Amino acid sequence: MTQIRTGPSLTQQVYDAIANEIFDGALPAGAHLVQEQLAERFGVSRQPIQQAMALLKADGMVAEIGRRGLQVTPLDLDLMRHHYDIRAVLDGLAARGAAQRCRDDAATARDLAERGDKILKLGETAVRNGAVGDQVRHDAEFHGLIYEGSGNPLLDRAAEPHWRFLRRAMSDVLRHAQLPDEIWRQHAEILQAVTAGQPERAEELMMRHDLDAAGALETALRRRPDEAPESKKTP
Template identity: 60%
Template sequence: MTLLKPNPNLADQVYDALVDEICGGTLPAGSHLVQEQIAERLGVSRQPVQQAMARLKADGVVEEIGRRGLWVAPLDPDLMQHHYDIRAVLDGLAARLTADRVRAEAGAGEIFRHRADAILSAGTQAVETDDTAEQVRQDRALHELVYEMSGNPLLARTAEPHWRFLQRAMGEVLRQATLPKEIWRQHAEIADAIAAGDPDTAERLMAEHDLGAARTLHSALVASRQAEQTPEARA
């Protein structure tokens, strides 16, 4: 990994680097996180690593197990579903409001289309290079664009804690549950509906996108847990 350059947001850089590794599968569930090793690997002091770890614990991504230290927490299927249920409502509303704005405000459609196309292109490129962390970043960028252009500044703020938890889930969706190309096909359909100023379709597609990902990942996680509990797996 490239060494990070010191700046006032060094803890944020460490946090982002660790999230990328967890989302990308480099640090899977059960990975032991030794702060001294992480600091040495990233070329930073222990302080920003400690700050990043505190944020990861608050997000439910990292857990402390007694005196054994910090570990990447397993992804709880039910908690993940609860987060997705809330996000589907927020995202659907954001898509509806943005499509309404496109229909009512001259030039809004062209602005949304231009910015969305750039994100879709970057996301598709990340699929081609099998870069899961970049796919997650671009996925979030598209949703943040919809929040921004919805005209409701509370949407992004309300969705933020769910996004911090679900970045990890999104990585799991892309790696084991749903073909990445299908995810970006759905993104393109949502963008098309918004750009066309069709609020009903935009809201429906956005909610289906979120809830479909949740159902697929929930099934995959439950199946994985059941497989681990079989006598053959324990042997």
């Protein structure tokens, strides 16, 4: 029987295109989004635009501004912290699971070590070149490798919405402030603990890495005088 292969839906393609422009700063906070103009620009009907806008609203990247349509929202620092708190737990669980598998299977350990080392080199090169998009992309690849290595296919899926939100925060900060090179040193340390089969240490290092990153991002964003992000007090 011939299998039907499908690519991303129009809605997903529009979502990805707009989200990437928000991540890259082409659509800064406050940018006005008019659905008719977007439909014409992307060469699609209004339906996938409306559906993509609904997804972007659900992810907190755009908000309605009355009859004027929608606009890109400023970053909410409290919400960013909440995303990081959840991601730290998921990432820690992934690191523990990956380390347990490496402890039990030398082939898995060798595979993760080899693939992880390549990502580390790419990330370090991106830092030296000041390539913001590549830094964020390779960071996601590293964490994706740990999710995969955990053997739990639900972890990557559970973490995905948090990554969507945090990718924007990471990109925004890297365009305006220099995060410490410590990030990639920590990645190397996490990879070493995982491939050495040390579950407790791998989990601890990963959770500390995520929470340290949250603190660094928040500090950098609060220091920016040109665009003060939101900080809502939640009940």
